[in-house]
Amino acid sequence: MAASTTAVRRNDTVTKRRIRKLPALLVLIVVGLLFLVPFYWMLSSAFKPEDEIYRWPLQWIPSELVLDHFRRAWETVPFGQFFLNSVIVTAVGATLKVVLAVFSAYAFAFLRFPFKRVIFLAVLGALMVPGHVTLLINYITIGNLGLINTYAGIFLPGLASAFGTFLLRQHFLALPKEVLEAAQLDGCGHLRRLTRFVLPMAKPAVVTVALIAVIDEWNDFIWPLLVTNSLQMRTLPIGLMFLKETEGIDQWGPIMAGTVLVVLPMLLLFLFAQRYIIAGLAGAATKN
Incomplete structure (x- = not known):
């Protein structure tokens, strides 16, 4: 009972x-x-x-699958060149952004140097500055360097990632100190400690920062539009704008097909890396 x-x-x-x-x-x-x-x-x-x-009431399921929209989208504008430009800018820009974030986060987490706390507070302050505020000064700098209409001109201004540095630094501080102290006693230098111990233990956070960096580079629209002036240097988001202007407002089939081609790589990447994202964000313990 x-x-x-x-x-x-x-x-x-x-x-x-x-x-x-x-x-x-x-x-x-x-x-x-x-x-x-x-x-x-x-x-x-x-x-x-x-x-x-355009049918009303809305027809949610196609009566037949039409692939011609993708052909028209690919042939109307140089979609292949746009795709190549986006791949190059994203691969190089995101890789350099993650490398810089890893090294700067390691320095803030484990090294001692003058004004360390003040510099880190400045990094946190950068998180509060809208990106559009720096567009003019970045454009002047890139122009003075002669990098207008180049791949370097597209990805260089965005290499410093305040969010990536903050997230990785918090995650590094949450790692087991015993392992790192044992590595130091064994004579491991900073580079070996970083590559052999810190990065493997912080893999979820690194993957999270890498995914965010890739998505930022892939979807960036305003800066590549400003810093490039030829059709052969445009990236995919700008290519969609050209596709819409070429096809016209009444031709939504090719526009939607082009949008699918832009979104699909990031969607597949997210599905592949999603298991790391929650672990990476949750593991960033709030330590000072």
Whole structure:
């Protein structure tokens, strides 16, 4: 009898917890739909016959799969060149950004140097400065260096990542001190400690910073538009603008197909790296 009563109470407790979580679950469902419905509409419109895109009531499922929109998007503008430019800028820019963030975070976490705390506070202050504030001075600097309309001119101004430095520094501080002290006693220098011990233990945080850097470089629109002046140096986000201007407002099939080509690489990358993201953000303990 006592066991039965305990089981009933336990079931009541579980039921009450589920009821309390119901509003949060409903909010998550609504927010998820707000993101997923536009994405699904973009994807379905890329494969729909042209007349079904504008049909009312809305036709959510294409009656047939049409691939001609992708061909028109690829041939209307030099999509291949835009894609190559984005790959080069993203690969080089994101790699250098992550390397600089790793070394600067290691210095803030483990090295002693004058004004260390003040410099770190300056890095945190950089997080509060909107990127558009620096557009003019960056453009003047890149112009004086003769890097207008070059790959270096696109990715150089964004190499310093205040967020990446902050996230990695917090994660490095949360690593087991015993392992690092043992490595130091074994005669490991800073570079060996970083590559052999710190980076393997901080892999989720490094992957998170790398993913954010890749997405930032891939999706950047304003700066590549300002610093390039030829069609052959444009990147994919700018290519979509040219595609829209070329096809016109009534030709949404090729525009949606081009958008899918831009979004798909980042979506696949996110699906591959998502298991590291939560661990990387959660592992960044709030230490001073």
